[in-house]
Amino acid sequence: MKATITLLPGDGIGPEVVAEARRVLEAIADTYNHEFTFHEGLIGGAAIDATGTALPDETLALCTAADAVLLGAVGGIKWSDPKAAVRPEQGLLKLREGMGVYANLRPVVVLDALADASPLRPERVRGVDVMIVRELTGGLYFGTPQGQETIDGERTAVDTLRYHEREIRRVVQLAFELARGRRQKLTSVDKANVLASSRLWREVTHEVAVEYPDVVCEDILVDACAMYLINRPADFDVIVTENMFGDILSDEASMITGSLGMLPSASLGEPGTPGLYEPIHGSAPDIAGKGIANPLATILSAAMLLRSSLGLAEEAAAVEAAVARVLADGARTADIARPGQPRVGTVEMGDLVIAAL
Template identity: 60%
Template sequence: MQQIADSYGHHFEFSEQLIGGAAIDKTGNPFPAATESSCRESDAILLGAVGGPKWSDPNASIRPEQGLLALRAALEVFANLRPVEIIDALADASPIKADRLQGVDLMVIRELTGGIYFGEKKRDEESASDLCIYHKYEVERIIRVAAKLAQKRSGKLCSVDKANVLESSRFWRDVTVKTMNAEFPEIELEHLLVDAAAMHLINTPAAFDVVVTENMFGDILTDEVSMLAGSLGMLPSASLGISSRGLYEPIHGSAPDIAGKGLANPCGMIASTALLLRHSLGLDAEARAIEDAIRSVIAMGVRTADIAAEGSRIASTTDMTDAIIQQLR
């Protein structure tokens, strides 16, 4: 961000706040009031992943992930955009055969503030339950976001649900059909069951363009499709609501298995700043400059361990970040 400010003559004001485990350690609260008010005052929020073994006791009543869910709910960022593009030079890093990756350019839209992650949770000695509830307005607004993106892209929208089993999915499908017929009759709408979608997304990924789905299905499917791009560490995300204020974060978690070793791929986080510039600040040329810099650096062979070709030199997180900044200069 600072390099973009320097190169393009912008001035950005940054404020750093605690969330998740670090916030629990310091304040006892995974989403402290100071963090919430700073987020509300900002045009955009760039988020580092929360969570880790130190705070992973499943019986603990206070957990880092509560901070993340509270932040998403407080900002009402209900639409999580997860673009998946294949960088040609990275075809060798994907476990999927190169010919399947030709022409892959997907946009997954995950509903982010409803569904089973937010429904009532109950537990006693003998049973436990998580309520999956969707309201009509929640489905309508996410479908509108997805349909508007489909209008700008291929004119096709695929909605993923589990309507053969779940009432909440049958409701999702009905509301989707009504919204699309009433407001976006020109968009070609397809429905897929989530289990079939999981298979087709790997088998024929280029057949997809805009995919919309509920919170938990989107969470799982986007980790799966990240493999098309070579690594979970490559993918950015933007979470948007009704205003231009957005929350931006890579799709990966805190990767505790590699933390502190200089092994993390910084591309997902850096590409998230590109989405921030585009969606919250309206700086599309600057966003494209970052995306081009990532592509160029990868094509030059600067790669962290997760995407490095066999036998090639492995760049550290800092090496790769510096190379992208250098490219931006």
Template identity: 55%
Template sequence: MSNPSLLILPGDGIGAEVMEEVKKIITWFGDKRGLNFDVSEDLVGGAAYDAHGTPLHDDTMAKAQEVDAVLLGAVGGPKYDVLDFSVKPERGLLRLRKEMDLFANLRPAQCFDALADFSSLKKDIVAGLDIMIVRELTSGSYFGEPRGISDLPDGQRVGINTQRYTTDEIRRVARAAFELAKRRNNRVCSMEKANVMESGILWREEVIWVHENEYPEVELSHMYADNGAMQLVRAPKQFDVIVTDNLFGDILSDCAAMLTGSLGMLPSASLGAPMENGRPKAMYEPVHGSAPDITGQGKANPCACILSFAMALRYSFDAGEEATRLETAVEKVLADGVRTADLLPAGDTSPVSTSQMGDAVIAALDASL
């Protein structure tokens, strides 16, 4: 049988730097665990625009459709702020999500014990935190029509975005959330604004339908999204899996991200329907941006990108034990006090570089054998 295929899209800014560390880990799994991948690499975002005049070349899009998983670094940077909206680096990312139909975005918020003091909340509130936010990713107000900015007869302008969901769009992301909950603590909280939005009413009704007809064994609760934001900073450990729409998911997942202390630690997965080989369409990427202020300085934390590859091992390649091995290695490195600059305690002036953090994770992997 051929090896599973992986398309690497480093992107812009620190994307290339953190991806170099992931490449070393991919090689380690091939050499030490017999888990080999057919790896290819291409351009996305500003890098693609510089080369092709578009943030995602059609050939790259075709490759993404063919491989078993895509691993992306980051896109964007201030040099591209002057571009027309249609060719900004972020449009390449949105095209990947839309054309691969990656409807379920998985955003874990896990607080490693060694980093509990870095959260903006009290340690006892976040210590041991392990929640998963499932965000619908291909519909809602980011894609709904009509949309745009137009002139009004009285000289004013109007900006319009349409919040739109169908039964199928809601049910499929709800199923993804319930399936995840079955692997975890068997609880799902669905968040919307059914008190003021018709799309929220439909969302709640369809999530209830999926629960009653397909997953009655999973505990389901409902919460308005604004209350959900408040509860995430009041008592986040009350949640297991949260499922919500595109707009609210964007906001709530970033809120949950900061509970853990650093964006440099947070991975994500975007999953679609199963392909012929049974694997889901999938793209994995760290939550952090391209961080142009530290690009090229060896300061970037590669852990979020490394943990994104761990998610790929778990959700795309049926290698849950190896995913746990990698996650445990990252946790051990942190517990041993190895820190990039974003994770340093106050007064500590001895950060490791991006490559040194990657090497430390590999050393921990070696120790796990």
């Protein structure tokens, strides 16, 4: 297979972890006789410094023309002023909108080797395998009007939470399809007791559920779901929810595994369009350049890229198995190591995964 992959290293530890994921993809190409062509683009703070904008037109063009996009992370202390006219996160939102990726898939899987890395008791997290599906291009993050103004001498701010039926339907249908191929259970998360947008979300979800009689569908309010993710995480299969709720719940769920450094994600749009793949962690500027960042979330994001955008399921499974094997053998980066346990660096972890392939 020939494929073009756009790399967006971004800021902080982004370049370090993306470099390791690229090496894994190159190893896969060599092993399975594929030809991957890589292009790099600027995004986030690095793009602001170089061009004055968080997502140059040239970068977006590279992304929409590729078969898939692999992103590192954006942001950092240098660009953290909330009053700044241009911020790194604007590049990420513009990228999602420009690529038309409306569904963010975040798998939360606890490997046996890391059950003791979770802050929860091992018996509570062992066997957890949850797919969180987050609507990505609607809701509060994109609603208008949005902004801050002064009225009668007092500062006021407004954000608009708006959803169209079609936005809800397409992401819920995708979640049902995923549930059908897993354990046939879907949990829809909303705040229908308070929000009109959530009541529409629930109505549309129930309409879509009729098309999937083989999938058990339940509704849970977002505050209850936040509790149940800690109390009984293994009960969940597929969770689907709106943009902000998904953002918060998926970060909460990441702690079930013990580290943000272990969790990949895929952002998908209509069939035939390129997907966007990235670790769910941030740019971690405090450890950038130290060679200690965990590259596994980015490597696992590359595995999702192989499966979902390139249709290479065997190759994706090989990467995931290599990661599991390395962890089972005891290799640990600083974020998942127990006190006194030997630690490996970013490049060394990449070396180990490639060797395990």
